[in-house]
Amino acid sequence: MNRESSLTDKLRHYFGFDRFKGQQEEAIKSVLAGNNTFVLMPTGGGKSLIYQLPALLLEGTAIVISPLIALMKNQVDSIRGMQSEDNIAHFLNSSLSKAAIQEVKNDVLDGKTKLLYVAPESLTKEENIEFLKRVKISFYAIDEAHCISEWGHDFRPEYRRIKPIVEEIGKSPIVALTATATAKVQHDIQKNLGILDAEVFKASFNRENLYYEVRPKIKPETQIIKFIKQNEGKSGIIYCLSRKRVEELAETLQVNGIKALAYHAGMDAATRSGNQDKFLMEEVDVIVATIAFGMGIDKPDVRFVIHYDIPKSLEGYYQETGRSGRDGGEGKCITFYSYKDIQKLEKFMHGKPVAEQEIGKQLLLDTVSYAESAICRRIILLNYFGEKYENENCGNCDNCLNPKEKVEAGDEVARALKVILEVNEKYKGEHIANILIGNKTAAIKSFKHYTLETFGSGKDHDERFWNAVFRQSMIAGIINKDIENYGLLKVTEKGHEFLKNPTSFMLVKNHEYEEEDDSANAGGAPSGATSGDPQLYSMLKDLRKKIAKKHSLPPFVIFQDPSLADMSIQYPVSLDELQKIQGVGQGKAKRYGKEFVALIKQYVDENEIERPEDLIVRTVANKSKMKVFIIQSIDRKISFDDIANSKGVEVNDIITEVEAIVNSGTRLNIDYYIDDVIDEDRQEEMFEYFREAENDSIEAAVEELGEDEYSEEDIRLMRVKFISDMGN
Structure with missing residues (x-):
């Protein structure tokens, strides 16, 4: 019987599969032949089989180095599930008792164990090194090998120590496996492990079934809830960068009727693995997680992966989006992008070693150019991993489905190439751009590049x-980034040819993403509150005027402009729905709401309006413990200065919170504090001003009352008293 068919027979015998996937068979033969082997296969490509099958066939025990305890346990359980004996596979890590460790060692020394999974930390322990010297090792398999490289998205310093330890234990062939690696990371891995001679097996990074989209980060919670409701019952993962955001978002989804749970490294292990199991067993649809979630999660039918925050690198992005659609079915990958998030990530890097900051910055720049670029997302991603995508339009990303205009940029490409060559190909894109624009940065001054x-x-x-010129010239093969000194721009042969014989170069213009406006103050109405339905908005203003007249109050005491604007977008038709409107609490809804919801209901019926119910995003009740603390403190007549000191904030911040509480309809009696800081005559004058005022603008009040006489803080306090006394 020839070896080909016998290998397929072994595959069927041990794993129950009828045939190999992609390059699996060639890679397995390389391992069986005792070669050093490098395997680069995207998530779901069947990497683990490449070391599992040879381990079962070769004499001795294969040592598998893996970074996560949960991952090891999953792998060992799945191998045991397919074999008759449990001791065929074991793991050795800090979660085992002394007795269990001894049992594992006995099985290995008796030759019963074919696969031994070890954490890199356990590998460095002296007693384990001594133990492994007594073992016949068939080969070492290094899983998640990108952890070796500082340019990888999950660098772990302990991975750098693998090679010296392996040499101390005794040399055997090395198999390095990873799901994401750029040319730079691959070179790093092979160099560090001393396997530059390895047989290399690379699968395509193209996942045709995945749809990629980048959206501006404006009201992301609303967008996410709407998306999930349109994809009812489908499994999805939402990634956030901070644990706090994970918990807040999971809670918001829950109160909006979505089966969601949180997952992050700060939770206790039992809750964390319980939440993971509920997701795998489909008791919940959505997991909101930090990037701690997902390594080794073998759920084939994840239908969407949403990035609430942009990832720190394109490798991380590729790895995380790759967790959707592993069965070849639908997989939607949606990322929210805001340049403010990038600035936050840059801030986090301060204080780290300079080399690490430099690497982090380069990786972030690649992420920014991916997000802002308007060319096919697949072309950019595959190019990043050193693969050329032949089609110009993939038909399955936002940029291909909504193409942007192209402009002729042959002249600009030539100008960029000239600068790169004039500085001897020794600088990064940012520096080249500054030379082109004529920015006299510190670096340009010190290198005298302004000359x-x-x-x-x-x-x-x-x-x-x-940046768009550099990125698209790279994809066209006119320039590239140096592998050894990642980020330095080099002109390729094709680039030199382009300079000699310039041709047309059509450049796709970058996106310009809008940013969410943070300027709305918590006090009065933000200027220019925008409405959704102008006709309804004007009817609501008329109704407010009529009710205000009836109660002899200024209109802003009833509802403020932003609240009316929100009503004209959300169309609330019950008091319960009205309470979800910006600036409307239970008190306001009960006191004035009846006539407003009646008007909206009639308007909706008469105009046959389809209400966007899924857009009425319910916020988590009493999200701010601060508000509860302030209300309790005011009940106990504690001065605003003391409240501010106890919370480590300014008095101004406390007034802002108080404004928000009162504006949504809660009555607060702050007379004790006002009497303490403002004399009686001035109180009366300000109170009378608001009784006559057309709106509650602080600027208008300061102008009318005179800023020399009345401070902004005093006027804000009196506005709070006026709205609370008269309206709530």
Whole structure:
């Protein structure tokens, strides 16, 4: 019987599969032949089989080095499930008792164990090194090998110590496996493990079934809830960068009727693994998680992966989005992008070693150019991993489905190439862009690059434009990034040819994402509150005027402009729904709401309006413990200064919170504090001002009353008293 068919027979015998996937068979033969082997296969490509089958066939025990305890346990359980004997596979890590460790060691020494999974930390323990010296080792398999590289998205320093330890234990072939690696990371892995001679097996990074989309980060919670409701019952993962955001978002989804749970490293192990199991067993639809979640999660039918925050690197992004649609079915990958998030990530890097900051910055720049670029997302992703995508339009990403205009940029590409060559290909994109624009940065001054002939030769465009030129020239193979010194721009042969014989170069213009406006103050109405339905908005204003007249109150005491604007977007038709409107609490809804919801209901019926019920995002009740604390403190007549001191904030912040509480209809009696800080005559004058005022604008009040006489803080306090006394 020839070896080909016998290998397939062994596959069927041990794993029950009829045939190999992709390059699995060739890679397995390389391991069986005792070669050093490097395997790069995207998530779901069947990497683990490449070391599991040879381990069962070869003499001795294969040592599998894996970074996560949960991952090891899953792998060992799945192998045991397919074999008749449990001791065929074991793991050795800090979660085992002394007795259990001894049992594992006995099985290995008796030759019963074919696969021994070890955490890199356990590998460095002296007693384990001594033990492994007594074992016949068939080969070492290093899983998640990207952890070796500082350029990988999950660098772990202990992975750097694998090679010296392996050499101390005794040399055997090395198999390195990873699901994401750029050319730079691959080179790092092979160099560090001393396997530059390895047989390399690379599968395509193209996952045709995945749809990629980047959206501006405006009201992301609303967008997420709407998306999930449109995809009812489907499994999904939402990634956030902070544990706090994970918990808040999971809670918001729950109160909006979505079966969601949180997952992050700060939770106790039992809750965490319980939540993971509920997701795997389909008791919940959505997991909101930090990137701690998902390594080794073998759920084939995850239908969407949403990034609430943009990831720190494209490798991380590829790995996380790759957890959707592993069965080849639908997989939607949606990312929310805001440049403010990038600035936050840059801030987190301060204080880290300079080399680490430099790497982090480069990886972030790649992520930014992916998000802002308007060319096919697949082309960019595959190019990042050193693969060329032949089609110009993949038909399954936002940029291909909504193409942006192209502009002729042959001249600009030539200008960029000239600068790169004039500085001897020794600088990064950011520096090249500054030379082109004519920015005299500190670096440009110190290298005297303002004296270059090309300095300022591209000042007719901004940095974003030049970034698009670099990115798209890379994809066209005209420039590339140096592998050893990642980030330095080099001109390729094709680039030199382009300079000799310039041709047309059509450039796709980058996206310009809007940013969410944070300027709305918690006090009065933000200026220019925008309404959804202008006709309804004007009817609501008329109704407010009529009710205000009836109660002899200024209209803003009934409901403020932003509340009316929100009503004209959400169309609330019951008091319960009205309470979900911005700035409307239970008190306001009960006191004035009846006529408003009656008007909206009639309007909706008469105009046959389909209400966006899924857009009425319920916020978590009493989200702010601060508000409860303030209400209790005011009941006990504690001065605002003392409340502020006890919370480590300014008095101004306390007034802002008090404004929000009163504006949503809660009555607060702050007379004790006002009497303490404002004399009686001035109180009366300000109170009378608000009785006559057209709106509750603080600026208008300061102007009318005179800023020399009345401080902004005093006026805000009196506005709170007025609204609370008269309206709530």
